[in-house]
Amino acid sequence: MITGGTASIETIEERYRSQPLDDTDIIVVGVDSLETRQSIWNHRHMFGDWSLYLDGRIGYDQASVYAVRNGDEAAAAHYESTLLRPTGELPCGQKATAYICYLIAGMLGSLVVLWLNRQPLPHEMYQKTMLESGAGPFYSVVNA
Numbered sequence: 001m002i003t004g005g006t007a008s009i010e011t012i013e014e015r016y017r018s019q020p021l022d023d024t025d026i027i028v029v030g031v032d033s034l035e036t037r038q039s040i041w042n043h044r045h046m047f048g049d050w051s052l053y054l055d056g057r058i059g060y061d062q063a064s065v066y067a068v069r070n071g072d073e074a075a076a077a078h079y080e081s082t083l084l085r086p087t088g089e090l091p092c093g094q095k096a097t098a099y100i101c102y103l104i105a106g107m108l109g110s111l112v113v114l115w116l117n118r119q120p121l122p123h124e125m126y127q128k129t130m131l132e133s134g135a136g137p138f139y140s141v142v143n144a
Helices: 035-040 073-082 096-116
Strands: 026-029 052-059 062-069 124-128 138-142
Touching: 026 035, 035 052, 052 096, 052 138, 073 096, 096 124
Parallel strands: 026 052
Antiparallel strands: 052 062, 062 124, 124 138
């Protein structure tokens, strides 16, 4: 249960180039390149004493969010396996669909609330709206 306290949010609006960052509780990764994700993950020890690592990914009609608590080896292994998956190039208009960004924001927010309340976190949340098939949305949660 959240019981008062203060929080501060610092955004870094520049390209990450493996520079060390001050101590932080939560790292939120929202980049457009698997190589950059790999670089940030590989340099996570430079972020001080972090507690929660979140990565939001978007592609046309699907959204994925990954969560790793510092020290959770199963979550780390699951996340690392996603950094090895091949990704396909999407046409320009399909790289980011506006309403999918809002899904990502909601998923990230729900993970932060779970973390703040010391609740278990899923390792992955996935939403596909299935625009082409007309089959309706698909949602899954992975606890590796």
